[in-house]
Amino acid sequence: MDHAAFARFWRNEIPRAAERDSYQNHWRGLCEIVRHPFPGVDPNYKFERKVQKVGTKDTGFADVYKAKHFIAEYKRPGRDLGAARQQAALYAWELGNPPLLITSDFARIEVNTAFTGTSPKTYLIGLDDIEHNQVIKGGDLTALEILNSAFHAPENLDPRHFRERLTTTATRQVGQVALRMGQREGKARAAHMMMRLVFALFAEDVTLLERGLVTRVLERSRAHPENSQAYFQELFRAMKGGGEFWGHDIQHFNGGLFDEADALAITSDEAAALVEAAQLDWSEVEPSIFGTLFENGLDEDTRSRRGAHYTSVTDIERVVDRVVMEPLWAEWDALRHGLQKMKRQQRIEQLFAFQDRVRGVRVLDPACGSGNFLFVALKKLLDLEYQIRSAVTMNGVGEFEMPPLVHPKQMLGLEIEPFAHELASITLWMGYIQWKRAHGGHWETPILQHLNNIQNRDALLNPDGTEAQWPDAEFIVGNPPFLGDKMMRAQLGGEYTNTLRGVYADRLPAQSDLVCYWPEKARAMVESGVTRRAGFVATNSIRGGKNRVVLDRIKATGDIFMAWPDEPWEQNGAAVRVSLFAFDKGMETQKTVNDQFVSDITADLTSRIDVKSAVKLSENGGRSFIGTQKGGAFDIPAELAQQWINAPNPDGVENADVLKPWVNGMDLTRRPSNRWIIDFALMSEMEASRYLMPMAYVVQHIQPVKSQNRRENRARHWWRFDEPASNLRAGLAGLTRFIGIPRVAKHLLPVWLPEGTLPDSQVVSIARDDDFTFGVLASTTHRCWARAQGTYMGVGNDLRYTPSTCFETFPFPDPAPEQRADIEKWARFVVTMREHLLAQDTKATLTGLYNDVVRLRAEPDATHPVTALVKAHADLDKAVAAAYGWDWPLSEDDVLARLLALNLERAATA
Structure with a gap:
């Protein structure tokens, strides 16, 4: 039957429906609607999936279960679906925590989300909704879209998809108003006003305030902006301690957010924008991203200055699950499995004791920002406590005889920025209220309590300069x-x-x-x-x-x-x-x-093998150097350099003395930029002035900026580089060529640089001119060592080659003459093959060639031109391994272990 026929049939059938003898027919009808097979004998999708009840020898039966999709529980028509949801939640723990809990009384179908790290969301679908395929309240999906997703693609119902869209939209709308208000009233005052207003919108949509009340205040403010400040002062005063506002009873909120009744006036245009924002469902705002979006929109400069960042919920869960929840889950599993051996009263005592254990947990985020880590941890503790409360019910005690005790006060935070500190408290309260609204429980008075556990202070130093102390906590997490x-x-x-x-x-x-x-x-x-x-x-x-x-x-x-x-x-x-x-x-x-x-x-x-104990080897000392650091626009086009080289000077000096070919890291990994550089080395100003045209250029383009440098020595010697690298110059003296390695690059790429070239600080120079050294540095053996000893940078995770760890600790092989000759041969051929390939395509780069090398090692293609380079490197690797006396190939761990042993042996005999 189609969806309309299904709805008409069950509208007539409901008076005769009984849970046990009707729910399977109802479910089969849903399967027909969404074109999904009926449950069968497969334990991963079946009716009446057997589940052991927590802490007992008894078994229960999940009405319908589909692994990694849902658990469904039915109740007779008109019964409370909350009890069915609680039963499904308890079964979920035993059945791998599927992301959806579905409950139904034949007339209604509740689809409750239970995705990790999100606030739960409930879609309530009635027969009319199914018949007419209507959009379900609280979302942007129709009844059939929700049912189809439940059966076929539950990830489509992850609240984050909807809530991220909603939260981004909501934050953008109020953020634009806040920015305008901040320009008029000051950023801090505007931010505080908007936080209170946003919370009022949230409270309205979770029915803690009369629905539509805040919207009416905004509409009146649009019509009478001159009275808007008074309207909000009156509302906030009522929320501060409870009372009457515009004919409505207001609950006691306070909690610090409404300590002061002060409010700011808003313009008619601002009120109109906020009326539009009020039409959104603020009860669905995702606390884990709302705080950060709001915070970054209003205080981006401050947060950027301190290096603060937004952390995704996925990354937060990776930390919170392993650090906080994993030991608690283990304790809970041990208790659950031990309960069946206990008498009923002892079971209840143990469950209450474990609830005390969970409510005693303290989690500290000592750089909490807007509270995202704390919110995720709080929700997970609430979920665990819900399992305990459900287990009490199954052991014969009514649900509300174990009230929820896990509370935002268990979350401890330190945050130096006042605005982020205030947002952290609001994030926790919004998440807590959303969770309680979905799971039931009484509202405390005041609804918002002071969270002195979120402290506004520096986490590292006290005001007097002594070390700051952190509050005691069982678990510490953060970013x-x-x-x-x-x-x-x-x-x-x-x-x-x-x-x-x-x-x-x-x-x-x-x-x-x-x-x-x-x-x-x-x-x-x-x-x-x-x-x-x-x-x-x-x-x-x-x-x-x-x-x-x-x-x-x-x-x-x-x-x-x-x-x-x-x-x-x-x-x-x-x-x-x-x-x-x-x-x-x-x-x-x-x-x-x-x-x-x-x-x-x-x-x-x-x-992998930890090579941190490797030491610098004396035979490598004085061989590797970081290049020069300009500190100004000393580099010039080659054409200009050639003009100056031929120009005379009155003292007879030649401009070629101070003009040199220049390379940076990108010249090595891409195509050469063909730049030269004005290099006065350690000359005095008088000596440098003998070179008329280069000095005139430096006076015009560099002196105005460099003479203002806050370092006195650099400002005084404005015609020189910031770091002239005297040791580099001495180390390269007498060499007709030397090896350059990009300091940061995707691939480890040694290249030959000709005598007279001046490298930039993004090039590591190796003062050797022999093919043997080049070949070893180009080998997989050296690459393994450099990857273990270097650091990494950027989105591409590029290797940062540090000469003190990558080169100075590296033990070169001690080859026999024929082994050395073999390495030299393959090293020369690698260079020749590179040059040949680059000459075939004017757009080709060394990085591009080695991207192909990596790919062809994994997926060989004999017709590809770069295959010859792959083969050359393979032969080079064999030659280098033979010089060490190793069989080849070896795993990376084997290479590192052997190199470390050789390093320590060389150091001991030095």
């Missing part, structure tokens, strides 16, 4: 601000930066990024036993260089049990890479990297 060590002084101020580094000097190097201070403080709390587990989202630069000290310290006093070492992350259009990690005192035995079980996690957040 600390991202600021590189070189940006800290500019963004946070010199005095604060110096004090911070001084206070933590015995724990972290001064070159540590700001993000490192949060996991170090959490590590100390875990070590002391105050905190059980901690987990963070950080930039992936935490894995290398001086930053890795914090992870080394975590490994020394405990252990890392979860890591996502390198994840893409987009923030305000800028792509970065992040690492997620979690640690404890070494008690957790289940360790995962990228969600795969491993035996150990190293301080670089991988499971």
Whole structure:
């Protein structure tokens, strides 16, 4: 039958319907509507799926179950569907937590979402809705679209799809008003006014205020903007302590948000825009993104200055699940399975005791921003408590004899920015109210309570410059601000930066990024036993260089049990890479990297061989250099340089002395830019002035800017580079060519550079001119070492080649003459093959060639021209391995283990 016939049939059949003998026919009718098979004998889709009741030896039966889709429970016509939803929720725990809980009394079908990390959403579908395929209230989907999705694609009903659209629209509409108001009244006052107004709209749509009341205030304000301030003052005063407003009783809200009845006037146009915004369903706003969108829209400059970022719900869940919920779920599972051995009264006592355990949990986010981590943690604790309350019901005690006790006060936060701090409290309350509205429970008075657990203060330093202390918490999670060590002084101020580094000097190097201070403080709390587990989202630069000290310290006093070492992350259009990690005192035995079980996690957040103990080798010392740092527009086109080279000077000096071919990292990875550079090295101003045309150019284009440099030495020597790299010049002296490696690149690409070339700071120069060194550096063996010892940058996760770790620690092979000759042969052929391929296509680049190399290694194609380069590298790898005395190929772990052993052996005998 079609949907209209289904509705007409069951409208007449309902008086005779009984749950057990009718629900299967009702369900088969739904299957026909959405063209889906009937349940059969498959345990993953069947009627009356057997489920063991929590804590008992008894079994129950889910009326309909489809794995990874839904559990459906029926009740007789007119019965409370809340009890059916509670039963389905309890079965869901035993059946893998499918994302939908469907309940029905034949006349009504409730589709309740239960997607992880979201506030629940309910679609209530009546027979009329099915007959006429109407859009269901509270969403933008029709009855048949919802039913089709439930059977075929439940992910379509994930509230985030609808709520993100709604939240973005809502935030944009009120944000535009707030920005105009902020220009008139000041950003802070406008933000506070808009937060109270937004919460009033939310309260109206969750029926804590009379429906339409705030809309009427806005409509009156549009007609009489001169009275708008008085209208809102009267409303906020009533919400502050409860009372009467425009003929309606107002509940007691307060909670800090309405401590003051002060309000701002709005213009007629602003009121009109807010009337439009009020038509949205504010009860559906997603707290986990609303706060951040609102915050960024109004206070983007401040948050950017401090390096704060929005974290996706998916990333938050990865941390919160492993750090907070995993041990609690394990405790709950142990209790559930043990209950069946207990007598009824003991079961009840144990369940009440475990509820006390859950309500005693304290979760701290010491850089909480607008509260997203805390909101997700709170919702998950509420979900767990709901399981406990449902289990009490199944063990013979009425639901409301175990009232909900999990509360926003369990979420502890530190936030230095006043606006974000206030938003964190609102995010928690909105999420808490949404959850209670969906699951039942009484409203407390006041509805909003003061959350002194969210503190507005610096997480690292006290006002007197001493180390700040964090509140005691069983779990610590968060996304600390991202600021590189070189940006800290500019963004946070010199005095604060110096004090911070001084206070933590015995724990972290001064070159540590700001993000490192949060996991170090959490590590100390875990070590002391105050905190059980901690987990963070950080930039992936935490894995290398001086930053890795914090992870080394975590490994020394405990252990890392979860890591996502390198994840893409987009923030305000800028792509970065992040690492997620979690640690404890070494008690957790289940360790995962990228969600795969491993035996150990190293301080670089991988499971591979940890090469951190490698030391610099004396034979590599004085061979690798970072290039020059200009500090101004000293580079010029080649054509201009050639004109000047031929121009005379009155003292007889030649301009060729100070004009040199120049390369940066992109000249190596792409096509050469053919730029030259004016290089006065360490000349005095008088000496540099002898070169008339180059000096005239520098005076015109560089002196006006550089003479204002805040570093006195750079301003005084404005004709010189910021970093002239004297050691580089000395190291390359006498060489007819040398090796250049891009400092940051997708592929490790050594190239030959001719004598006289001046490299930029984005090029690492190796002062060797032999094919043997070039071949070893171009091999897979060296690439493995560099990837383990370097750091990574940008959306492409490009390798940052650091000479102190990648080159100076690398143990070169000690080959026999014939082995050396073999490496030299293949090294020369690799270069020849590169040059040949680049000559065939004027648009080809070295990066492009090696993109093809990587692809062809995975998917060979003998007809592709780059196959010859792939073959050359394969032969080079074999030749290098033979020089070490190794069979080839080897796994990356094997290569690293052998190189580390060789490094330590060389260091011991040096």
